[in-house]
Amino acid sequence: MALNGNTDIAVVYHTRAAPQARLVVTHPRRSVLTCNLFLPHAVPAYRKIGGAAVKGGENGMGKIKVIAAVGAVAVVLAAGGYWLSRPAVIDPAEVAEAEAAIALTEFPETVLWGDTHLHTDNSIDAFGFGVRLGPEDALKFARGDEVTSTTGIKAKLARPLDFLVIADHSDGLGVMRRIYDAPRIAIRDETLRRWYDMMHESPQQSARATAELISAAGAGTLPEAMMDPERREETATDIWNDQLRVLDRYYRPGKFTPLAGFEYTYQPDGNNLHRVVMFRDGIERTSKVLPYPGLTEEIGGLFDYMDAYEQATGGKVLAIPHNSNLSNGLMFELTDAGGGPMSAEYARRRASREPVVEATQIKGDSETHPFLSPNDEFADFGKKGWDIGNLTLSRAKADPMYAGEYLREALKRGLSIEQRTGVNPYKFGMIGSTDSHTSLATGDEDNFFGKHTGNEPSAARANAPQNLGTQVGRFGWNYLAGGYAAVWARANTRAEIFDAMMRREVYATTGPRMVVRFFGGFDFTDNAFEGNWVRAGYKNGVPMGGELVDGGKAPRFLVSALKDPDGAHLDRVQIIKGWTAADGTAREKVYDVVWSDNARRRPVNGKVPAVGDTVDRAKASYTNSIGAPELRAVWTDPDYRAGERAFYYVRVLEIPTPRWPLFDALRFDMTLSPEAVDDAVAQERAYSSPIWIGPPAR
Amino acid sequence: MTLPAWTREPIVHFLAAAAALFLYFAWVGEPADPASRTITVTREDRAAMALQWERTMQRPPTDAELDALVEIFLREEVLYREAIRLGLDRDDTVVRKRLANKMDYLAASMAETAVVSDDVLAEWLAQYPERFAPDVRYSFDQMYFAERAAAAAALTSAPTNGESISLPSAFENASRSEVEGRLGRAFTATLDTLEPGSKWAGPVASGFGWHVVRLRAREIGKAPTLAEIRGEVEADWRGSTEAQRKKDAYELLRGAYRVTVQK
Numbered sequence: 031m032a033l034n035g036n037t038d039i040a041v042v043y044h045t046r047a048a049p050q051a052r053l054v055v056t057h058p059r060r061s062v063l064t065c066n067l068f069l070p071h072a073v074p075a076y077r078k079i080g081g082a083a084v085k086g087g088e089n090g091m092g093k094i095k096v097i098a099a100v101g102a103v104a105v106v107l108a109a110g111g112y113w114l115s116r117p118a119v120i121d122p123a124e125v126a127e128a129e130a131a132i133a134l135t136e137f138p139e140t141v142l143w144g145d146t147h148l149h150t151d152n153s154i155d156a157f158g159f160g161v162r163l164g165p166e167d168a169l170k171f172a173r174g175d176e177v178t179s180t181t182g183i184k185a186k187l188a189r190p191l192d193f194l195v196i197a198d199h200s201d202g203l204g205v206m207r208r209i210y211d212a213p214r215i216a217i218r219d220e221t222l223r224r225w226y227d228m229m230h231e232s233p234q235q236s237a238r239a240t241a242e243l244i245s246a247a248g249a250g251t252l253p254e255a256m257m258d259p260e261r262r263e264e265t266a267t268d269i270w271n272d273q274l275r276v277l278d279r280y281y282r283p284g285k286f287t288p289l290a291g292f293e294y295t296y297q298p299d300g301n302n303l304h305r306v307v308m309f310r311d312g313i314e315r316t317s318k319v320l321p322y323p324g325l326t327e328e329i330g331g332l333f334d335y336m337d338a339y340e341q342a343t344g345g346k347v348l349a350i351p352h353n354s355n356l357s358n359g360l361m362f363e364l365t366d367a368g369g370g371p372m373s374a375e376y377a378r379r380r381a382s383r384e385p386v387v388e389a390t391q392i393k394g395d396s397e398t399h400p401f402l403s404p405n406d407e408f409a410d411f412g413k414k415g416w417d418i419g420n421l422t423l424s425r426a427k428a429d430p431m432y433a434g435e436y437l438r439e440a441l442k443r444g445l446s447i448e449q450r451t452g453v454n455p456y457k458f459g460m461i462g463s464t465d466s467h468t469s470l471a472t473g474d475e476d477n478f479f480g481k482h483t484g485n486e487p488s489a490a491r492a493n494a495p496q497n498l499g500t501q502v503g504r505f506g507w508n509y510l511a512g513g514y515a516a517v518w519a520r521a522n523t524r525a526e527i528f529d530a531m532m533r534r535e536v537y538a539t540t541g542p543r544m545v546v547r548f549f550g551g552f553d554f555t556d557n558a559f560e561g562n563w564v565r566a567g568y569k570n571g572v573p574m575g576g577e578l579v580d581g582g583k584a585p586r587f588l589v590s591a592l593k594d595p596d597g598a599h600l601d602r603v604q605i606i607k608g609w610t611a612a613d614g615t616a617r618e619k620v621y622d623v624v625w626s627d628n629a630r631r632r633p634v635n636g637k638v639p640a641v642g643d644t645v646d647r648a649k650a651s652y653t654n655s656i657g658a659p660e661l662r663a664v665w666t667d668p669d670y671r672a673g674e675r676a677f678y679y680v681r682v683l684e685i686p687t688p689r690w691p692l693f694d695a696l697r698f699d700m701t702l703s704p705e706a707v708d709d710a711v712a713q714e715r716a717y718s719s720p721i722w723i724g725p726p727a728r
Numbered sequence: 729m730t731l732p733a734w735t736r737e738p739i740v741h742f743l744a745a746a747a748a749l750f751l752y753f754a755w756v757g758e759p760a761d762p763a764s765r766t767i768t769v770t771r772e773d774r775a776a777m778a779l780q781w782e783r784t785m786q787r788p789p790t791d792a793e794l795d796a797l798v799e800i801f802l803r804e805e806v807l808y809r810e811a812i813r814l815g816l817d818r819d820d821t822v823v824r825k826r827l828a829n830k831m832d833y834l835a836a837s838m839a840e841t842a843v844v845s846d847d848v849l850a851e852w853l854a855q856y857p858e859r860f861a862p863d864v865r866y867s868f869d870q871m872y873f874a875e876r877a878a879a880a881a882a883l884t885s886a887p888t889n890g891e892s893i894s895l896p897s898a899f900e901n902a903s904r905s906e907v908e909g910r911l912g913r914a915f916t917a918t919l920d921t922l923e924p925g926s927k928w929a930g931p932v933a934s935g936f937g938w939h940v941v942r943l944r945a946r947e948i949g950k951a952p953t954l955a956e957i958r959g960e961v962e963a964d965w966r967g968s969t970e971a972q973r974k975k976d977a978y979e980l981l982r983g984a985y986r987v988t989v990q991k
Contacts, residue, residue: 120959140906157826166967174905189909267783279963320784338786543909545894559892592894595912595935659874659936660893 120278122314129523132284137568138518138535141545142527144193145172145471146291146350146515147306147388147463152198152269153293156467160483163469165196165273169280169288172471179479181486185470187477188596189543191514192522193287194471196273197306200292200321270320274313281312283523292321294332294349300422302356305332305384306463310528311345318343329367333379348531352388352465354440355396355413356421359431362440362456364447372447377455386531389437389460389538389717390513392481393421397460397681397717398438401429406620407637408683412540414709415508423501441720442608442616445675448724449610459534459575459719460679462513462541473512473541475714476650478690481509489698492691492706507691507706513540516716518573534575534719537680542594542714548574548680549588550721552581558588558664574680575719579726584670589623590662591682591716599657601626601641601683601713605665609676620681623665626658643686645711650692657685673725680718686711767805769798777801831981832974849961850954859964860957862949863903866919869942870897870911870932879931879938893936901947911936919943 149156151164162180163171171177174190277288291308304324309316319342322335336347354361366376389397395412403409419426433439437460444456464473467482480486485496491506518535519526530536537546547564551571558566567588572578578585591603602625608618622638625631631639644653667678692710695702702710734740777797781789789797817823853860871890873879882888889897899907908916915934922929922943930940954961 124959140910143909151829154822157822157829160825162829166970170967188913190905279959279966282960318783319786320780322784335785342786547894590894593935595910595915597935654935662894 120275120281120313122278122312125278125281125283125312128281129283129525132521132523134520134526136520137565138520138530138573139564141543142192142517142519142522143189143543144191144195144287144515144517144527145464145466145473145512146195146289146308146461147197147293147352147391147465148172148194148469148471149198149293149465149467150196150469152273153467154199154201156198156469156482161468162483165276165469166280168196168469168471169194169276171469172288173280173282173286177470179468179470179486180483181488183479183487185472185477185479187472188474190286191471192285193289193517193527195289195291195306195308196277197291197293197308198273198321199295200323201295267320271313271317274316278313281524283521285522287522287524287527289524289527290316294322294324294327296324296327296329296332297421298360300420300424301358301360302353302421303329303351303360304353305329305349305351306388307332307336307347307349308528308531309345309347310524311343312524315343315345330379333383336383346528346532348386348528349384350386350388350461350463351384352391352463353393353396353421354387354435354437355394355399355416356419357435358420358425358427359434362434362437362443364434364443372451372455374451374453377447377451377453380455381453381457384458385534386459386461386536386719387437387440388463388465388513390462390510390540391465392509392512393465394508394510395540396435396437398436399432401432402436402439403618403620408681408713408715411712411715412510415504418503419501423497423503437717438606438608438618439616441677441679442610442618445608445610445677445724446614446616449614449675454722457722459531459536460538460717461515461517461531461536462538462717463515464512466512473514473539475511475541475688475690476693478511478693485509487694487697489694489700492694492700493703505703505706507689507702507709511541511690513538514543516543516546535573537574537716537718539716540714542597542684542716544594544597544600544682544684544716545590545592546574546680546682546716546718547588547590548718548721550576550578550585550678550723551587552578552583552585554586554588554664556664559590559662563588572721574721576721578721578723580673580723582672584667585678585721585723586664586666587678587721588662588664589680590660591680592660593658593684598652598684598687598714599626599654599659600661601657601685602638603661603663604681604683605678606681607667607669607676607678609674611674619669621665624661624663626661626685627656641685643711645686645688645692647688647692647707647710648696650688650696652685652687654685675722675724677720677722679720680716682716682718684714686713765809767802769802774798832977844962844965846954846958849958849965852965853954853957853961856964857951860952860960862952863905864920865901865903865945865947865949866907866943867900867902867945868898868919869944870895870899870939872937872939873931874937876931876933876938879940882940883928883930890940895936901945911939915939919946922946 148168149161150168151157151161160180163177167177171185171187172191172194174187176184176186179185274290277290280286280288289308290311290313291306294305294307296303296305307322319335319339322332324332332349336349339345339347351361364372366372387396389395390412394416397411398406398409399413399417400406400409417427417432433443437458440456441458444454447456448454462473464471465481466472466479468479468486470479472479478487480491481496485491485506494506495502495504496506496509497504516537516539517527517530519530537548547567549567549571551567553570554567567573571588587605589603589605591600593600603623605621605623606618607621608616610616622633625638626641631641633639642656644655646652661682667676689710689712691702691706694700695710774794778789778794781793781797811817871879871882871888872893872895873882873891878891882890895910899910902910904916907919912935915932918932919941922932922941924943924946926942926944928940928942931938932941933939
């Protein structure tokens, strides 16, 4: 029954299985309310009506229909009245109180593990690929509960995550709104009757019901609903607000932290310029805005949106670029977004709004590329398939594009631009994440649930072609299991995690949970690792993500890498330096700082030989008979030159371990293609955020 | 005072409510049926677009920005209507799945908004105590050795500090998940088998090597009361009943179908 243009009430009653009525109320401000009434057993006085309904189902439908419908409406009105005035599920004051009760340590003592980039069924593409799990399942899975994946497989993390950002496409929400309205129309009076009748006629008829309803609605009612932008806004708001409420419900300060976010999906011509946008705040602030659309809006608009949010609410928000490897050279350009010379203002905005970048995820690794770093024998990780074109493969890759796509080169470009304009636009830290579209935030090789639901565990997925557009060229095994974001925070709260990202005290891993410390300073002694060296690191230097002011003395670094307690031993720890030479060009060099098994591994021509390989391909297993549980060193830059701008970041390499296709081959007793076998073993790794050194700011 | 018997009849309640509804909507009126090839963007529509812009950007749009919004809206609307006319929505997997999902959403939204009583939650807590049990907490000292023999020797010989590694030598009241995160699953499992006391035990294996351990205390937390964890219980109840509600709603609809699967 259509009440007016805005509120619909419908009654579906159904008598065959049990005498009961089902009520559906839609209201533009409150989305949809439904309840099932169990007429005969609820109230004795109503028992005869229930009985009549049963009887009526067999004999005279019309009269009973009216009675049941009217009764249902009365109950709905009462329920609706309460519903419209219902309280928010979690009081923000309660959340604030729980946060305030969490003690902060003196300095960041434990590393928090999380995923900043997870899609659920609120993302239109994730949905299209078939995912049925929503934000609640995503949060449960991330905190360590067992859930059932869309394809019916039990899924559980071996170790829970500490935080999660659900980052559904903002345009997903927008596109979805449109279709979202269709069922509402479907439960209008005429269409409801049609649907109801068809449902009762035959399976063939009912199978066509939905499509016919949309079609009928399209000719008449549907455009009326679609033409009401206010209503569309309300539905988007509902989805966003529902999600914010769910996040607050699962927030356990000190234990598990969900953060609000969305993905801005700007991709001109299929060139990936996506960002995850992440909020520091709870529902009292985040509900004041809507996710910013990305399909038609350039990056300046996103920054305006972020400025406006902070000014209007006093909250904080940051953006995380990802898959620069699929941007065809556009993510880290030397020019501004319009192709003009980079202004100091644009550079400042990029740097302040994008403190961290995703270095690695399911769709490949963006640290560096063999084309850019020909002397780096570890640069080919996560490149196969990804470096042939942009996201949708609508444009092939050309060599000049690489420099705008990979993080090491971007950090170098940042130094060059800083030399010219005084501002470094690309002064970012590094994290890993999954970008999973299955609601399952897992980056573990032995627990890989695929890029999307169509790629959940199956015998076929590793060898099969798998592309995200209509063009072909990529295969299942090209996909990585994904990475995690490691955050050095003083406690597990939204504010602490967000602030750690702002100061770039974070690092990326490709899945394993190795613990990486990195301090830069000028006064570290050779025996700096004695006693409480972490406190000394904070006191006498800056942690990863920090900046040193050049004082004419070579910087020294404390670097420590502890293996994943349930993972593989470590091969080596490297420091990667980028700098601007006297002629203005940017250079890079990889230093092997400390490595395992050093009795048998003497550097040859300045390079440490490979650690070896213990992987049993048939069993998807390895042994920790090579490598080391911990590697640490005090290191001084041997090539320091006073006055130059430089950055240093750490790369930690594990010994070779099996990738997910080998686990699949074992599990499904299938044979991998020769190309997949070639790529079935890899050295998982961590990338720290850099420490910069340069002349005092102008 | 007793009311006449007819006032207790449900049918009377329904009719009264129906009459009230009828009068209300007779007064408010039904929406106009829009002509299918006419798109009118009213002042109100424009105002609503401006409002949404303001909601997103925290400032009103300029005239040019508003015009652009209208253009985007029109383009989408025209293409959308033409697509519907051509029947592009039929046999479209995404549309089909989306509608199915919305039907699910309809069913689940009641669970999302219902207010739940303490009684229901208390029963829920009693039914699933394991879901809300607090983590076991451990207080212990540990020394690390790369080799098993060295660890075994440390148990019998003079006190040492163990070998150097970036792990805390003492854990105070650390939760099981924290210990597992720092020292791994194998170590934590062994920790559960040790008797708390002042004696050193081991060697205990971990992913790093070998440890000797002095487990000072192991506390199995007391079961929390509903008042302490109401929010957590409510979240769990919501999540679980939502799934059940979707299932029930589906069963209800499913029951009305005669399904023949031809083999």
